[in-house]
Amino acid sequence: MSCVISAFIVHKLVRDNNQLRAEQGPGILPMNDSIQRLMDKLHEKYIQQGGRSFGTFETDQVTFPISKFLEASNIVTNHTQFYDLSLNILQHLVAKASHTSATGGWVVICLYQHSNHQNLSVAVVNEVVGAGINENFEVEESIYIDLSKLRHAGRIDLTKWQNGANNYVSFIKAIRDSTYFKEFLGCNTTINSVVESNNVINAIHRYCHDNNLNYDDRKAIESRAYDFLKSASQANAPINVEHLANAAAPEDSENLKEFLSSDEFQINDGFVPDLRSLKKLLELTTKSSFWNIKINREAFNNGADYDPETKILTIPVTDPSDQAEFAKEVQGIDEDD
Known part of the structure; x- marks a missing residue:
């Protein structure tokens, strides 16, 4: 299923002389097939790569202002506000990344719909120089976006956020420098x-x-x-x-x-x-007002049986003392007998 893109923009992070700065993109980009393919691949890679953490927005909007930025804009219904929102996001990203070893890259920000949910995604991706062959059978330099291993990417499920659900913020928990992206998003990942x-x-x-x-x-x-x-x-x-x-x-x-x-x-x-x-x-359970049974799955290789048609579970009683207790119960034998 393709992403239904509402707005897409690219900015850039540049590190010069150990200082991180931003280069602003000129505006919301007109849609084309290349953007569609990039976002479809980015969305797919973000999910399939794994290594994600889920949470909710931190309540401190001064330190973690992404939720405040979203509340101040209405990007779901008014895409003209998306560019200003992206600049606020970019400025905050620079502030959080400046004191890390982040090397910079292209900042891809996209508003899109997938599986009936509106999402805002932010990812920092890098270029890779490769080689291609043109129509004249000549080898020439080719530059492309490397999505082979995402390290800094996050997503906000706006639909879940607006509906008061949980775990609407997620990010890739990279081995290095993932803390700054977590703080940039303002994601509270309290884990149970x-x-x-x-x-x-x-x-x-x-x-x-x-x-x-x-x-x-x-x-x-x-x-x-x-x-x-x-x-x-x-x-x-x-x-x-x-x-x-x-x-x-x-x-x-x-x-x-x-x-x-x-x-x-x-x-x-x-x-x-x-x-x-x-x-x-390892266990299966069944209970009613008369019993509460836990049975190891190995039991079905050791005498236990279940008939799906009659819905009757049969369990052998192997312990002699248990056998005696069950016998007394079903035979009506008193302890004195």
Whole structure:
């Protein structure tokens, strides 16, 4: 699905003599096929690359003024305000990046719609010099935008923000210099390890279901994911989706990484898994007003059975003392008998 672009502009960050400055673009650019292809690729790469963090705007609008800039403009319905908004964003970006090792680059700012949501994206991208062959069969220099590895990019889901939802701000949590981009966006990424762990578990279950994996393959992925997440939890070590995908599905890690990185699950990179929540990868549960049962998935290889037609779960009782207790209950035997 292509991005429906409403407004697109490019500015530039330049570092001269260890000083970072901005070069302003002349205005909102007229749409063409090149801009469309660039934004479609940028949107796709932003999601599929993974390594993102999600959050909400900080309440301090003096230190973190992006939300104030948005409130003062009405860019969703009035695109003429987009250029002034982009200049405010650019000035704030320079202020936040000046005291880092950021080397500069092209600042791409775009207002676009995707999956019925209005988004504002900001990315700092760089040029790469390559080679091309022209119509005369001659090799000539070719300069293009490098999107192979995004390091500084963020997005604000304006629809979610205006509707009072959560996790409407996101950014790529790069290995280096990601702190300045987080502060530039004013993104509060308070992480709940239980919520994040459940998001990961739900995503892995969905991945297995959507790929129609058989029982053994599904169990293998879930078991490897459990071992990886358990080790991280016990070591109090933050995880990222790429490493999890490599561990859980080594033969299909790229597809699993893209699945875990999707907007649907909004998994924050860098959280420590909650050990108690991880049991859901190995257990099935069912409860009513009369019972609350947790059963390990391995039970179905050790005597347990479930009939989808009758909806009856059968579990063998193997412990002798438990057998006696259940026998008394169903046979009406008193303790004195």
